[in-house]
Amino acid sequence: MFCLIPIIAILAGMLLPALGSVKERGKTIQCLSNIRQCQLAHMNYANDNASYYVLRGTPAWYWNGILRAEKYLFDETVMSCPSAEFKTLSNTCYGMPSPIYYGGSDWAKADKKLAISDTYSMDKWGFLKSGAVKQPRKLTLLCDSLYHPSSGVTQQFPIIRIDGIANNMAHARHRNALNIGFLDGHGENMKPNDFLAVSDDSNYYETGYTFKRTCFSQNCDVTVQIPARH
Numbered sequence: 001m002f003c004l005i006p007i008i009a010i011l012a013g014m015l016l017p018a019l020g021s022v023k024e025r026g027k028t029i030q031c032l033s034n035i036r037q038c039q040l041a042h043m044n045y046a047n048d049n050a051s052y053y054v055l056r057g058t059p060a061w062y063w064n065g066i067l068r069a070e071k072y073l074f075d076e077t078v079m080s081c082p083s084a085e086f087k088t089l090s091n092t093c094y095g096m097p098s099p100i101y102y103g104g105s106d107w108a109k110a111d112k113k114l115a116i117s118d119t120y121s122m123d124k125w126g127f128l129k130s131g132a133v134k135q136p137r138k139l140t141l142l143c144d145s146l147y148h149p150s151s152g153v154t155q156q157f158p159i160i161r162i163d164g165i166a167n168n169m170a171h172a173r174h175r176n177a178l179n180i181g182f183l184d185g186h187g188e189n190m191k192p193n194d195f196l197a198v199s200d201d202s203n204y205y206e207t208g209y210t211f212k213r214t215c216f217s218q219n220c221d222v223t224v225q226i227p228a229r230h
Contacts, residue, residue: 095145146171
């Protein structure tokens with residue numbers, strides 16, 4: 001009896017990490033499924049609106065709110081990752097690249113004739129038309145995101161920015177990898193460096209949205225980062 005207890009404890013110590021890994025793998029798969037449903041909602045919106053994708057947001061509305069209001073999404077649970085913590089914001093959802101005009105490629109360059117400005121003087125927002133992208137398989141539509149890393153709050157946020165603000169970041173929460181949904185409708189679980197390999201061309205019309213290499217650093221003082229979650 002006394003020998004059995006230590007054996008059980010050893011077995012439990014061996015099995016629990018494996019069970020945790022299986023559970024996280026299940027969340028990763030569920031997350032990719034969620035992203036796929038959100039991608040379909042974006043595509044349906046574009047099909048009904050002359051091939052224009054929903055603008056990622058305004059000060060009052062984000063993409064998830066627009067798609068919900070227009071009845072393209074009904075289930076709130078598919079809008080965010082099951083591995084995300086502190087889901088306390090009403091606008092919590094997968095991140096969509098910010099179209100803020102900040103040099104190089106951005107969403108606003110898809111069709112400058114439709115570019116609009118909001119109350120922030122540095123913002124220049126535009127609508128993305130699917131035909132403007134030559135390689136939609138390389139253009140990020142949605143991905144795991146993070147808000148206010150310095151405060152320890154890790155809920156998702158609907159915007160990913162690359163303008164020097166240390167929040168609204170892509171987030172490698174799935175065992176140091178992140179789930180990404182691309183404009184062509186496919187999704188992938190990728191390490192930051194692998195993601196950079198398909199996103200490092202500065203020509204928007206050839207390869208899609210470009211992320212600066214510093215966006216994937218582990219340092220806290222860079223433009224944008226992807227904190228590892230072990």
